[in-house]
Amino acid sequence: MDFENRPSPQLTPVAAVQFQEGIFLVLSRWTSLQMAVAEEWGGPTSRKKSEDLVVRIFSMFAQSKETLHVNDLEDFLDEFMVSNFSAELEDGSIEEVAEKLMIMHGECAEGNFSTINDLKATNLVSSSVSYRRQEVCGEEEDDIDSDVDSDSVVDGENDLLGKDSSDMAVDSFAQQTCMDQREMMVDEPVAGITTEDGWTVVSSRKRNGKKT
Template structure:
């Protein structure tokens, strides 16, 4: 069972959660580039609130797996798959911060406040206003994967029905592989 936090500890924990999230590169990229849609910023604010409620008001003991699952589900809602170990790292930081705050120790929050936020370079896909559809390597839909310290764009093939009048089976669209699509064109 979680011990109740003092008002000062709760405020410090909430600030610490927001600082940790604001320094998480994958999270920032997903939010700033709106990978979860136009409401990505609102979704990110909800994550901070959910984490705070989980860590400060849960009636049962909160385990690191609970925090990891919440972070993973959130990133999936932003159409982002995280494979760089950062979910586990962020969850661990949050758990340590919660434990310290519950003991009246705000050192980790103070260190975050004093540390400069890392400078992060973001890649934003340019608008396709004046492009034609003649290039085979052009991407119509993008899906972003985070692996290691870099983001990469992965090509997602167009549904066959939009390419060659493909078939739909049980609500699923059959998609031709890129090699099969080139042979047909």
């Protein structure tokens, strides 16, 4: 979409609040940024840096006295990732994020918050799925513990070493099963969000220096 000659429209107070939330939602789906935060490419303050990025992007739109072009936003995002995370991205995600933000800002200026509402709805679905998986994992642990206690009573096991070894084996299996499910819980919502929002799955590489 061509943004080159489009001036940056002003937002109403309500639209400004919506847009700032929309920025956060878009960045939370930016795989390259979230990887940089999770792996602390920017050091122990990596998460704080990602939060600051939301404010700085919003300020670019709100305080710019001249037309804000999509290329300006791309350059800013590129410089931010290099200077704060030593990450030079060549996966096309910067251009994709910049375009989404430009479109979203234009929609907010028109009082159209449908894109933001869709992102919110997707967030709710993902959170619900994650919570359900945690709940199921907890129930399975309880069931396993109950089975172990019941078997011990029926068998009348008096050998403490044998009982401890059996309990440790069952507990280890339960913990591993739960950990495996939690790992799936972390990975699967990201893939789901990517599909529903039409995002291109991106990869990122950590490098030093700026993009030439």
